[in-house]
Amino acid sequence: xxxxxxxxxxxxxxxxxxxxxxxxxxxxxxxxxxxxxxxxxxxxxxxxxxxxxxxxxxxxxxxxxxxxxxxxxxxxxxxxxxxxxxxxxxxxxxxxxxxxxxxxxxxxxxxxxxxxxxxxxxxxxxxxxxxxxxxxxxxxxxxxxxxxxxxxxxxxxxxxxxxxxxxxxxxxxxxxxxxxxxxxxxxxxxxxxxxxxxxxxxxxxxxxxxxxxxxxxxxxxxxxxxxxxxxxxxxxxx
Numbered sequence: 657x658x659x660x661x662x663x664x665x666x667x668x669x670x671x672x673x674x675x676x677x678x679x680x681x682x683x684x685x686x687x688x689x690x691x692x693x694x695x696x697x698x699x700x701x702x703x704x705x706x707x708x709x710x711x712x713x714x715x716x717x718x719x720x721x722x723x724x725x726x727x728x729x730x731x732x733x734x735x736x737x738x739x740x741x742x743x744x745x746x747x748x749x750x751x752x753x754x755x756x757x758x759x760x761x762x763x764x765x766x767x768x769x770x771x772x773x774x775x776x777x778x779x780x781x782x783x784x785x786x787x788x789x790x791x792x793x794x795x796x797x798x799x800x801x802x803x804x805x806x807x808x809x810x811x812x813x814x815x816x817x818x819x820x821x822x823x824x825x826x827x828x829x830x831x832x833x834x835x836x837x838x839x840x841x842x843x844x845x846x847x848x849x850x851x852x853x854x855x856x857x858x859x860x861x862x863x864x865x866x867x868x869x870x871x872x873x874x875x876x877x878x879x880x881x882x883x884x885x886x887x888x889x890x891x892x893x894x
Contacts, residue, residue, distance in 0.1 A: 658684035662693050665766050672761055686766045687755035701817055708814050711748040711807035714740050715800070722800040734786040737799040745779050749806040771809060775802040838869035 657666040658673075660683075667673055667684040674685040676694055685691040693700040718740050721733050746753075752775070755768025782797035838851045840860040851869045854860065859875065862868055 660684065660686045660690050662690035663687075663767070666764070668762055668764050670762065674758060674762075686762070686764065687751075687758040687768055689751045689755055689768075697817075701814075701821075704810065704814050704817065707748045707751075708807065708810050711744055711803070711810055714744045714748075715803040715807045718744070718803045719800045722797070731786075731789075734782075734797055734799075737797060738783060738786050741779060741782075741799040741803055744803040744806055745775065748810065749775060752806070771805065775805055778802040778805075833867065835867050835869040 658669050659665070660667050663686060665686045667686050669684055674688065674691045676683050676685070676691060678694075683694065685694065689700075718737050721737050749772070752768045752772040755766060756772040759766040759769045778798040779802045782799045782802070785792045785797050834851070836851060837848045838854050838858075838860050839846050839848050839862070840854065840858045841847075846861055854870055860869065860872070
């Protein structure tokens with residue numbers, strides 16, 4: 657089984673599996689959402705931010721009406737929560753239904769399937785209570801539970817995406833510090849060559865303040881060197 661590079665779940669490598677090819681390597685995905693995030697991360701991130709905002713704006717009044725139902729009658733209260741919960745369940749949470757469909761089609765289980773089943777059960781029960789209260793005399797609904805779960809999970813996904821972005825940016829900046837040329841001694845002369853051409857046992861020259869192109873051992877001399885490409889620190893090392 658292959659591993660989804662986005663969510664880390666294992667995916668069955670079959671004819672119906674979602675795949676993408678990058679730099680000659682084939683990747684498998686558990687859902688359409690992971691595939692889109694892999695192919696167009698900026699677009700997926702912008703959409704995720706919009707969904708989190710929409711979910712938060714709608715979930716706050718749902719939770720308020722649940723825990724502070726002081727202004728409306730019970731029936732009206734439930735009806736308002738029902739109307740507010742529809743876009744949260746089926747617009748904000750649509751990615752979970754789509755992921756569930758992809759999982760069922762691939763004959764595997766994933767987190768989207770669990771979330772869709774749990775939130776749908778809570779939402780459907782609440783709808784029955786709202787429109788057929790005689791079946792459940794307590795009249796207790798769980799619209800807020802479904803909405804909060806969906807919104808919090810998407811918020812967690814957003815924070816995870818932000819963390820990965822910052823980590824990738826830090827790695828990219830560190831890689832930019834890596835010199836592209838190295839000054840080595842060849843036949844008694846200093847020659848500048850690409851660092852890809854540096855060989856084991858090459859002796860290279862680093863002048864004061866310069867960055868060390870590759871890791872090595874000082875064989876002669878002493879000075880202040882910039883080892884940030886190797887150790888990630890901007891401090892000068894004697």
